[in-house]
Amino acid sequence: MNLKNILIAGLILIFNTSYAQETRNWNGKKCxxxxxxxxxxxIHLDKVIPMLDAYKFKGTFYLIGSAPVVSKRLTEWRAAAKNGHELGNHTLNHPCDGTLPGRGFVTAENDLSRYTVARAVNEIRVTNTLLKAIDGKDERTFAYPCGDLTISDTLYYNFLKNDFVGARGVVSAYPQLKDVNLSDITAFAQIGSTAAQMIAQIEEAEKTGSFVVLLFHGVGGEHPLNIELEEHRKLLEYLKKKEKDIWVATMVDVAKYIKKGQNLR
Known part of the structure:
Protein backbone atom coordinates (compact mmCIF):
# COMPACT_ATOMS: atom_id res chain seq x y z
CA MET A 1 0.00 0.00 0.00
CA ASN A 2 1.47 3.35 -1.03
CA LEU A 3 1.57 6.47 1.13
CA LYS A 4 -1.50 7.98 -0.54
CA ASN A 5 -3.63 4.91 0.20
CA ILE A 6 -2.36 4.79 3.79
CA LEU A 7 -3.39 8.42 4.31
CA ILE A 8 -6.82 7.82 2.78
CA ALA A 9 -7.34 4.73 4.96
CA GLY A 10 -6.30 6.73 8.01
CA LEU A 11 -8.73 9.54 7.22
CA ILE A 12 -11.56 7.06 6.72
CA LEU A 13 -10.79 5.45 10.08
CA ILE A 14 -10.74 8.85 11.83
CA PHE A 15 -14.02 9.84 10.16
CA ASN A 16 -15.75 6.59 11.06
CA THR A 17 -14.54 6.79 14.66
CA SER A 18 -15.68 10.40 15.00
CA TYR A 19 -19.04 9.58 13.41
CA ALA A 20 -19.59 6.66 15.78
CA GLN A 21 -18.82 8.89 18.75
CA GLU A 22 -20.99 11.65 17.37
CA THR A 23 -24.03 9.41 16.94
CA ARG A 24 -23.58 7.59 20.26
CA ASN A 25 -23.49 10.56 22.58
CA TRP A 26 -26.30 9.32 24.85
CA ASN A 27 -24.45 7.27 27.43
CA GLY A 28 -22.82 5.33 24.60
CA LYS A 29 -26.12 4.84 22.76
CA LYS A 30 -27.61 6.45 19.65
CA CYS A 31 -30.46 8.11 21.54
CA ILE A 43 -53.02 1.93 37.00
CA HIS A 44 -49.42 3.07 37.30
CA LEU A 45 -48.91 0.93 40.40
CA ASP A 46 -51.14 -1.93 39.32
CA LYS A 47 -50.11 -2.36 35.68
CA VAL A 48 -47.36 -0.02 34.48
CA ILE A 49 -44.68 -0.56 37.13
CA PRO A 50 -45.00 -4.38 37.04
CA MET A 51 -44.70 -4.22 33.23
CA LEU A 52 -41.64 -1.97 33.39
CA ASP A 53 -40.08 -4.26 35.97
CA ALA A 54 -40.69 -7.28 33.76
CA TYR A 55 -38.65 -5.64 30.99
CA LYS A 56 -36.12 -4.21 33.50
CA PHE A 57 -36.84 -0.59 32.59
CA LYS A 58 -37.21 2.35 34.98
CA GLY A 59 -39.87 5.03 34.59
CA THR A 60 -40.51 8.50 35.98
CA PHE A 61 -43.81 8.96 37.79
CA TYR A 62 -44.91 12.56 38.32
CA LEU A 63 -46.94 12.54 41.52
CA ILE A 64 -49.54 15.11 42.59
CA GLY A 65 -48.89 15.57 46.29
CA SER A 66 -52.57 15.76 47.29
CA ALA A 67 -53.68 12.78 45.15
CA PRO A 68 -55.47 10.04 47.14
CA VAL A 69 -53.43 7.43 45.24
CA VAL A 70 -50.34 8.89 46.91
CA SER A 71 -51.64 9.00 50.49
CA LYS A 72 -53.38 5.61 50.31
CA ARG A 73 -50.52 3.74 48.62
CA LEU A 74 -47.36 5.25 50.13
CA THR A 75 -45.78 1.85 50.76
CA GLU A 76 -46.09 0.88 47.09
CA TRP A 77 -44.64 4.17 45.84
CA ARG A 78 -41.77 3.75 48.28
CA ALA A 79 -41.14 0.25 46.94
CA ALA A 80 -41.20 1.55 43.36
CA ALA A 81 -38.62 4.22 44.21
CA LYS A 82 -36.44 1.67 46.00
CA ASN A 83 -36.53 -0.39 42.81
CA GLY A 84 -35.13 2.52 40.76
CA HIS A 85 -38.20 4.33 39.47
CA GLU A 86 -38.20 8.11 39.85
CA LEU A 87 -40.90 9.88 41.85
CA GLY A 88 -41.11 13.29 40.19
CA ASN A 89 -42.85 16.45 41.39
CA HIS A 90 -46.13 17.34 39.66
CA THR A 91 -47.06 19.97 42.29
CA LEU A 92 -49.35 19.69 45.30
CA ASN A 93 -52.70 20.40 43.62
CA HIS A 94 -51.99 20.30 39.84
CA PRO A 95 -52.91 23.95 39.14
CA CYS A 96 -53.54 24.88 35.49
CA ASP A 97 -54.31 28.23 33.88
CA GLY A 98 -58.10 28.39 33.72
CA THR A 99 -58.10 31.41 31.40
CA LEU A 100 -56.86 29.35 28.45
CA PRO A 101 -59.19 27.68 25.91
CA GLY A 102 -60.39 24.19 26.71
CA ARG A 103 -59.81 24.54 30.43
CA GLY A 104 -63.33 23.95 31.67
CA PHE A 105 -61.98 21.31 34.05
CA VAL A 106 -60.05 23.94 36.05
CA THR A 107 -61.70 24.95 39.33
CA ALA A 108 -61.23 28.18 41.28
CA GLU A 109 -59.10 26.27 43.77
CA ASN A 110 -56.61 24.95 41.22
CA ASP A 111 -56.58 27.85 38.76
CA LEU A 112 -52.95 28.81 38.22
CA SER A 113 -53.97 32.26 37.01
CA ARG A 114 -55.23 33.01 40.55
CA TYR A 115 -51.99 31.86 42.16
CA THR A 116 -49.14 34.08 43.28
CA VAL A 117 -45.66 32.94 42.35
CA ALA A 118 -44.89 32.55 46.05
CA ARG A 119 -47.83 30.19 46.53
CA ALA A 120 -46.82 28.05 43.54
CA VAL A 121 -43.23 27.83 44.72
CA ASN A 122 -44.24 27.00 48.30
CA GLU A 123 -46.63 24.24 47.23
CA ILE A 124 -44.03 22.69 44.95
CA ARG A 125 -41.46 22.72 47.77
CA VAL A 126 -43.98 21.13 50.12
CA THR A 127 -44.44 18.37 47.55
CA ASN A 128 -40.67 17.90 47.40
CA THR A 129 -40.67 17.42 51.17
CA LEU A 130 -43.41 14.81 50.84
CA LEU A 131 -41.56 12.98 48.07
CA LYS A 132 -38.34 12.93 50.07
CA ALA A 133 -40.26 11.45 52.99
CA ILE A 134 -41.35 8.67 50.62
CA ASP A 135 -38.11 7.94 48.77
CA GLY A 136 -35.37 9.65 50.80
CA LYS A 137 -33.91 11.31 47.69
CA ASP A 138 -32.71 14.87 47.16
CA GLU A 139 -32.51 14.84 43.36
CA ARG A 140 -35.59 14.71 41.17
CA THR A 141 -37.31 16.47 38.27
CA PHE A 142 -40.44 18.58 37.94
CA ALA A 143 -43.29 18.44 35.42
CA TYR A 144 -45.46 21.45 34.63
CA PRO A 145 -49.18 20.72 35.11
CA CYS A 146 -50.88 21.21 31.72
CA GLY A 147 -47.55 22.47 30.41
CA ASP A 148 -48.25 25.96 31.84
CA LEU A 149 -44.99 27.81 32.46
CA THR A 150 -46.07 31.22 33.74
CA ILE A 151 -48.07 33.08 36.35
CA SER A 152 -48.86 36.61 35.15
CA ASP A 153 -46.05 36.38 32.58
CA THR A 154 -43.55 35.24 35.25
CA LEU A 155 -41.70 31.98 34.65
CA TYR A 156 -42.26 30.53 38.11
CA TYR A 157 -39.74 27.71 37.64
CA ASN A 158 -36.99 30.35 37.65
CA PHE A 159 -37.42 30.41 41.44
CA LEU A 160 -37.06 26.61 41.65
CA LYS A 161 -34.02 25.86 39.49
CA ASN A 162 -31.91 24.97 42.52
CA ASP A 163 -34.60 22.56 43.75
CA PHE A 164 -34.58 20.30 40.68
CA VAL A 165 -32.29 18.77 38.08
CA GLY A 166 -34.70 19.79 35.34
CA ALA A 167 -38.32 20.42 34.39
CA ARG A 168 -40.32 18.53 31.78
CA GLY A 169 -42.64 20.50 29.53
CA VAL A 170 -45.04 19.42 26.80
CA VAL A 171 -43.56 20.88 23.60
CA SER A 172 -42.41 18.22 21.12
CA ALA A 173 -38.99 18.54 19.48
CA TYR A 174 -35.71 16.69 18.86
CA PRO A 175 -32.98 18.99 20.25
CA GLN A 176 -29.31 18.11 20.27
CA LEU A 177 -27.81 17.56 23.71
CA LYS A 178 -26.08 20.94 23.75
CA ASP A 179 -29.36 22.73 22.93
CA VAL A 180 -31.64 21.12 25.53
CA ASN A 181 -33.39 23.65 27.78
CA LEU A 182 -33.42 21.94 31.17
CA SER A 183 -36.10 24.38 32.35
CA ASP A 184 -38.52 23.15 29.67
CA ILE A 185 -37.51 19.68 28.51
CA THR A 186 -39.29 18.58 25.35
CA ALA A 187 -41.84 15.74 25.47
CA PHE A 188 -44.26 13.87 23.24
CA ALA A 189 -47.72 13.43 24.78
CA GLN A 190 -49.30 10.05 24.04
CA ILE A 191 -53.08 10.16 23.57
CA GLY A 192 -54.52 7.14 21.84
CA SER A 193 -51.10 6.41 20.37
CA THR A 194 -50.22 3.05 18.90
CA ALA A 195 -46.88 1.36 19.48
CA ALA A 196 -46.05 2.00 15.83
CA GLN A 197 -46.55 5.74 16.29
CA MET A 198 -44.40 5.86 19.42
CA ILE A 199 -41.71 3.76 17.78
CA ALA A 200 -41.66 6.20 14.85
CA GLN A 201 -40.94 9.04 17.29
CA ILE A 202 -38.09 7.06 18.82
CA GLU A 203 -36.66 6.21 15.41
CA GLU A 204 -36.65 9.91 14.52
CA ALA A 205 -34.76 10.68 17.73
CA GLU A 206 -32.24 7.96 16.88
CA LYS A 207 -31.89 9.26 13.33
CA THR A 208 -31.19 12.80 14.52
CA GLY A 209 -28.98 11.80 17.47
CA SER A 210 -31.48 13.33 19.89
CA PHE A 211 -33.64 11.98 22.72
CA VAL A 212 -37.36 11.57 23.27
CA VAL A 213 -39.49 11.87 26.39
CA LEU A 214 -42.80 9.98 26.14
CA LEU A 215 -45.55 11.53 28.27
CA PHE A 216 -48.28 9.17 29.45
CA HIS A 217 -51.32 9.55 31.66
CA GLY A 218 -53.67 6.59 31.51
CA VAL A 219 -52.23 3.30 30.31
CA GLY A 220 -55.12 0.90 29.95
CA GLY A 221 -57.64 3.29 31.48
CA GLU A 222 -58.28 5.56 34.50
CA HIS A 223 -57.66 8.80 32.59
CA PRO A 224 -59.21 10.55 29.54
CA LEU A 225 -55.71 10.89 28.05
CA ASN A 226 -55.07 7.20 27.56
CA ILE A 227 -53.23 4.58 25.51
CA GLU A 228 -54.00 0.87 25.45
CA LEU A 229 -52.00 -1.36 27.77
CA GLU A 230 -51.09 -3.70 24.91
CA GLU A 231 -49.63 -0.82 22.88
CA HIS A 232 -47.51 0.07 25.88
CA ARG A 233 -46.29 -3.53 26.10
CA LYS A 234 -45.39 -3.55 22.39
CA LEU A 235 -43.39 -0.35 22.94
CA LEU A 236 -41.41 -1.93 25.77
CA GLU A 237 -40.82 -5.03 23.65
CA TYR A 238 -39.33 -2.82 20.93
CA LEU A 239 -37.14 -0.96 23.40
CA LYS A 240 -35.88 -4.24 24.84
CA LYS A 241 -34.84 -5.44 21.39
CA LYS A 242 -33.05 -2.11 20.77
CA GLU A 243 -31.13 -1.88 24.06
CA LYS A 244 -27.83 -1.87 22.20
CA ASP A 245 -28.70 1.45 20.56
CA ILE A 246 -31.24 3.06 22.89
CA TRP A 247 -30.65 4.23 26.46
CA VAL A 248 -33.87 3.96 28.49
CA ALA A 249 -33.56 5.87 31.75
CA THR A 250 -35.41 8.07 34.21
CA MET A 251 -35.85 11.78 33.62
CA VAL A 252 -33.56 12.66 36.49
CA ASP A 253 -30.74 10.49 35.14
CA VAL A 254 -31.08 11.80 31.60
CA ALA A 255 -31.32 15.42 32.82
CA LYS A 256 -28.15 14.94 34.90
CA TYR A 257 -26.39 13.48 31.87
CA ILE A 258 -27.49 16.42 29.71
CA LYS A 259 -26.36 18.93 32.33
CA LYS A 260 -22.97 17.28 32.64
CA GLY A 261 -22.57 17.21 28.86
CA GLN A 262 -23.47 20.88 28.51
CA ASN A 263 -21.04 21.86 31.27
CA LEU A 264 -18.20 20.08 29.46
CA ARG A 265 -18.66 22.19 26.34
Whole structure:
Protein backbone atom coordinates (compact mmCIF):
# COMPACT_ATOMS: atom_id res chain seq x y z
CA MET A 1 0.00 0.00 0.00
CA ASN A 2 1.47 3.35 -1.03
CA LEU A 3 1.57 6.47 1.13
CA LYS A 4 -1.50 7.98 -0.54
CA ASN A 5 -3.63 4.91 0.20
CA ILE A 6 -2.36 4.79 3.79
CA LEU A 7 -3.39 8.42 4.31
CA ILE A 8 -6.82 7.82 2.78
CA ALA A 9 -7.34 4.73 4.96
CA GLY A 10 -6.30 6.73 8.01
CA LEU A 11 -8.73 9.54 7.22
CA ILE A 12 -11.56 7.06 6.72
CA LEU A 13 -10.79 5.45 10.08
CA ILE A 14 -10.74 8.85 11.83
CA PHE A 15 -14.02 9.84 10.16
CA ASN A 16 -15.75 6.59 11.06
CA THR A 17 -14.54 6.79 14.66
CA SER A 18 -15.68 10.40 15.00
CA TYR A 19 -19.04 9.58 13.41
CA ALA A 20 -19.59 6.66 15.78
CA GLN A 21 -18.82 8.89 18.75
CA GLU A 22 -20.99 11.65 17.37
CA THR A 23 -24.03 9.41 16.94
CA ARG A 24 -23.58 7.59 20.26
CA ASN A 25 -23.49 10.56 22.58
CA TRP A 26 -26.30 9.32 24.85
CA ASN A 27 -24.45 7.27 27.43
CA GLY A 28 -22.82 5.33 24.60
CA LYS A 29 -26.12 4.84 22.76
CA LYS A 30 -27.61 6.45 19.65
CA CYS A 31 -30.46 8.11 21.54
CA UNK A 32 -32.17 8.25 24.92
CA UNK A 33 -35.78 7.45 25.76
CA UNK A 34 -37.52 8.58 28.94
CA UNK A 35 -40.85 7.05 29.94
CA UNK A 36 -42.88 9.47 32.09
CA UNK A 37 -46.29 8.94 33.69
CA UNK A 38 -48.33 11.81 35.09
CA UNK A 39 -50.89 12.32 37.86
CA UNK A 40 -50.29 9.34 40.25
CA UNK A 41 -52.86 6.82 39.02
CA UNK A 42 -53.73 3.41 40.43
CA ILE A 43 -53.02 1.93 37.00
CA HIS A 44 -49.42 3.07 37.30
CA LEU A 45 -48.91 0.93 40.40
CA ASP A 46 -51.14 -1.93 39.32
CA LYS A 47 -50.11 -2.36 35.68
CA VAL A 48 -47.36 -0.02 34.48
CA ILE A 49 -44.68 -0.56 37.13
CA PRO A 50 -45.00 -4.38 37.04
CA MET A 51 -44.70 -4.22 33.23
CA LEU A 52 -41.64 -1.97 33.39
CA ASP A 53 -40.08 -4.26 35.97
CA ALA A 54 -40.69 -7.28 33.76
CA TYR A 55 -38.65 -5.64 30.99
CA LYS A 56 -36.12 -4.21 33.50
CA PHE A 57 -36.84 -0.59 32.59
CA LYS A 58 -37.21 2.35 34.98
CA GLY A 59 -39.87 5.03 34.59
CA THR A 60 -40.51 8.50 35.98
CA PHE A 61 -43.81 8.96 37.79
CA TYR A 62 -44.91 12.56 38.32
CA LEU A 63 -46.94 12.54 41.52
CA ILE A 64 -49.54 15.11 42.59
CA GLY A 65 -48.89 15.57 46.29
CA SER A 66 -52.57 15.76 47.29
CA ALA A 67 -53.68 12.78 45.15
CA PRO A 68 -55.47 10.04 47.14
CA VAL A 69 -53.43 7.43 45.24
CA VAL A 70 -50.34 8.89 46.91
CA SER A 71 -51.64 9.00 50.49
CA LYS A 72 -53.38 5.61 50.31
CA ARG A 73 -50.52 3.74 48.62
CA LEU A 74 -47.36 5.25 50.13
CA THR A 75 -45.78 1.85 50.76
CA GLU A 76 -46.09 0.88 47.09
CA TRP A 77 -44.64 4.17 45.84
CA ARG A 78 -41.77 3.75 48.28
CA ALA A 79 -41.14 0.25 46.94
CA ALA A 80 -41.20 1.55 43.36
CA ALA A 81 -38.62 4.22 44.21
CA LYS A 82 -36.44 1.67 46.00
CA ASN A 83 -36.53 -0.39 42.81
CA GLY A 84 -35.13 2.52 40.76
CA HIS A 85 -38.20 4.33 39.47
CA GLU A 86 -38.20 8.11 39.85
CA LEU A 87 -40.90 9.88 41.85
CA GLY A 88 -41.11 13.29 40.19
CA ASN A 89 -42.85 16.45 41.39
CA HIS A 90 -46.13 17.34 39.66
CA THR A 91 -47.06 19.97 42.29
CA LEU A 92 -49.35 19.69 45.30
CA ASN A 93 -52.70 20.40 43.62
CA HIS A 94 -51.99 20.30 39.84
CA PRO A 95 -52.91 23.95 39.14
CA CYS A 96 -53.54 24.88 35.49
CA ASP A 97 -54.31 28.23 33.88
CA GLY A 98 -58.10 28.39 33.72
CA THR A 99 -58.10 31.41 31.40
CA LEU A 100 -56.86 29.35 28.45
CA PRO A 101 -59.19 27.68 25.91
CA GLY A 102 -60.39 24.19 26.71
CA ARG A 103 -59.81 24.54 30.43
CA GLY A 104 -63.33 23.95 31.67
CA PHE A 105 -61.98 21.31 34.05
CA VAL A 106 -60.05 23.94 36.05
CA THR A 107 -61.70 24.95 39.33
CA ALA A 108 -61.23 28.18 41.28
CA GLU A 109 -59.10 26.27 43.77
CA ASN A 110 -56.61 24.95 41.22
CA ASP A 111 -56.58 27.85 38.76
CA LEU A 112 -52.95 28.81 38.22
CA SER A 113 -53.97 32.26 37.01
CA ARG A 114 -55.23 33.01 40.55
CA TYR A 115 -51.99 31.86 42.16
CA THR A 116 -49.14 34.08 43.28
CA VAL A 117 -45.66 32.94 42.35
CA ALA A 118 -44.89 32.55 46.05
CA ARG A 119 -47.83 30.19 46.53
CA ALA A 120 -46.82 28.05 43.54
CA VAL A 121 -43.23 27.83 44.72
CA ASN A 122 -44.24 27.00 48.30
CA GLU A 123 -46.63 24.24 47.23
CA ILE A 124 -44.03 22.69 44.95
CA ARG A 125 -41.46 22.72 47.77
CA VAL A 126 -43.98 21.13 50.12
CA THR A 127 -44.44 18.37 47.55
CA ASN A 128 -40.67 17.90 47.40
CA THR A 129 -40.67 17.42 51.17
CA LEU A 130 -43.41 14.81 50.84
CA LEU A 131 -41.56 12.98 48.07
CA LYS A 132 -38.34 12.93 50.07
CA ALA A 133 -40.26 11.45 52.99
CA ILE A 134 -41.35 8.67 50.62
CA ASP A 135 -38.11 7.94 48.77
CA GLY A 136 -35.37 9.65 50.80
CA LYS A 137 -33.91 11.31 47.69
CA ASP A 138 -32.71 14.87 47.16
CA GLU A 139 -32.51 14.84 43.36
CA ARG A 140 -35.59 14.71 41.17
CA THR A 141 -37.31 16.47 38.27
CA PHE A 142 -40.44 18.58 37.94
CA ALA A 143 -43.29 18.44 35.42
CA TYR A 144 -45.46 21.45 34.63
CA PRO A 145 -49.18 20.72 35.11
CA CYS A 146 -50.88 21.21 31.72
CA GLY A 147 -47.55 22.47 30.41
CA ASP A 148 -48.25 25.96 31.84
CA LEU A 149 -44.99 27.81 32.46
CA THR A 150 -46.07 31.22 33.74
CA ILE A 151 -48.07 33.08 36.35
CA SER A 152 -48.86 36.61 35.15
CA ASP A 153 -46.05 36.38 32.58
CA THR A 154 -43.55 35.24 35.25
CA LEU A 155 -41.70 31.98 34.65
CA TYR A 156 -42.26 30.53 38.11
CA TYR A 157 -39.74 27.71 37.64
CA ASN A 158 -36.99 30.35 37.65
CA PHE A 159 -37.42 30.41 41.44
CA LEU A 160 -37.06 26.61 41.65
CA LYS A 161 -34.02 25.86 39.49
CA ASN A 162 -31.91 24.97 42.52
CA ASP A 163 -34.60 22.56 43.75
CA PHE A 164 -34.58 20.30 40.68
CA VAL A 165 -32.29 18.77 38.08
CA GLY A 166 -34.70 19.79 35.34
CA ALA A 167 -38.32 20.42 34.39
CA ARG A 168 -40.32 18.53 31.78
CA GLY A 169 -42.64 20.50 29.53
CA VAL A 170 -45.04 19.42 26.80
CA VAL A 171 -43.56 20.88 23.60
CA SER A 172 -42.41 18.22 21.12
CA ALA A 173 -38.99 18.54 19.48
CA TYR A 174 -35.71 16.69 18.86
CA PRO A 175 -32.98 18.99 20.25
CA GLN A 176 -29.31 18.11 20.27
CA LEU A 177 -27.81 17.56 23.71
CA LYS A 178 -26.08 20.94 23.75
CA ASP A 179 -29.36 22.73 22.93
CA VAL A 180 -31.64 21.12 25.53
CA ASN A 181 -33.39 23.65 27.78
CA LEU A 182 -33.42 21.94 31.17
CA SER A 183 -36.10 24.38 32.35
CA ASP A 184 -38.52 23.15 29.67
CA ILE A 185 -37.51 19.68 28.51
CA THR A 186 -39.29 18.58 25.35
CA ALA A 187 -41.84 15.74 25.47
CA PHE A 188 -44.26 13.87 23.24
CA ALA A 189 -47.72 13.43 24.78
CA GLN A 190 -49.30 10.05 24.04
CA ILE A 191 -53.08 10.16 23.57
CA GLY A 192 -54.52 7.14 21.84
CA SER A 193 -51.10 6.41 20.37
CA THR A 194 -50.22 3.05 18.90
CA ALA A 195 -46.88 1.36 19.48
CA ALA A 196 -46.05 2.00 15.83
CA GLN A 197 -46.55 5.74 16.29
CA MET A 198 -44.40 5.86 19.42
CA ILE A 199 -41.71 3.76 17.78
CA ALA A 200 -41.66 6.20 14.85
CA GLN A 201 -40.94 9.04 17.29
CA ILE A 202 -38.09 7.06 18.82
CA GLU A 203 -36.66 6.21 15.41
CA GLU A 204 -36.65 9.91 14.52
CA ALA A 205 -34.76 10.68 17.73
CA GLU A 206 -32.24 7.96 16.88
CA LYS A 207 -31.89 9.26 13.33
CA THR A 208 -31.19 12.80 14.52
CA GLY A 209 -28.98 11.80 17.47
CA SER A 210 -31.48 13.33 19.89
CA PHE A 211 -33.64 11.98 22.72
CA VAL A 212 -37.36 11.57 23.27
CA VAL A 213 -39.49 11.87 26.39
CA LEU A 214 -42.80 9.98 26.14
CA LEU A 215 -45.55 11.53 28.27
CA PHE A 216 -48.28 9.17 29.45
CA HIS A 217 -51.32 9.55 31.66
CA GLY A 218 -53.67 6.59 31.51
CA VAL A 219 -52.23 3.30 30.31
CA GLY A 220 -55.12 0.90 29.95
CA GLY A 221 -57.64 3.29 31.48
CA GLU A 222 -58.28 5.56 34.50
CA HIS A 223 -57.66 8.80 32.59
CA PRO A 224 -59.21 10.55 29.54
CA LEU A 225 -55.71 10.89 28.05
CA ASN A 226 -55.07 7.20 27.56
CA ILE A 227 -53.23 4.58 25.51
CA GLU A 228 -54.00 0.87 25.45
CA LEU A 229 -52.00 -1.36 27.77
CA GLU A 230 -51.09 -3.70 24.91
CA GLU A 231 -49.63 -0.82 22.88
CA HIS A 232 -47.51 0.07 25.88
CA ARG A 233 -46.29 -3.53 26.10
CA LYS A 234 -45.39 -3.55 22.39
CA LEU A 235 -43.39 -0.35 22.94
CA LEU A 236 -41.41 -1.93 25.77
CA GLU A 237 -40.82 -5.03 23.65
CA TYR A 238 -39.33 -2.82 20.93
CA LEU A 239 -37.14 -0.96 23.40
CA LYS A 240 -35.88 -4.24 24.84
CA LYS A 241 -34.84 -5.44 21.39
CA LYS A 242 -33.05 -2.11 20.77
CA GLU A 243 -31.13 -1.88 24.06
CA LYS A 244 -27.83 -1.87 22.20
CA ASP A 245 -28.70 1.45 20.56
CA ILE A 246 -31.24 3.06 22.89
CA TRP A 247 -30.65 4.23 26.46
CA VAL A 248 -33.87 3.96 28.49
CA ALA A 249 -33.56 5.87 31.75
CA THR A 250 -35.41 8.07 34.21
CA MET A 251 -35.85 11.78 33.62
CA VAL A 252 -33.56 12.66 36.49
CA ASP A 253 -30.74 10.49 35.14
CA VAL A 254 -31.08 11.80 31.60
CA ALA A 255 -31.32 15.42 32.82
CA LYS A 256 -28.15 14.94 34.90
CA TYR A 257 -26.39 13.48 31.87
CA ILE A 258 -27.49 16.42 29.71
CA LYS A 259 -26.36 18.93 32.33
CA LYS A 260 -22.97 17.28 32.64
CA GLY A 261 -22.57 17.21 28.86
CA GLN A 262 -23.47 20.88 28.51
CA ASN A 263 -21.04 21.86 31.27
CA LEU A 264 -18.20 20.08 29.46
CA ARG A 265 -18.66 22.19 26.34
Missing amino acids: AVVLTYDDALN
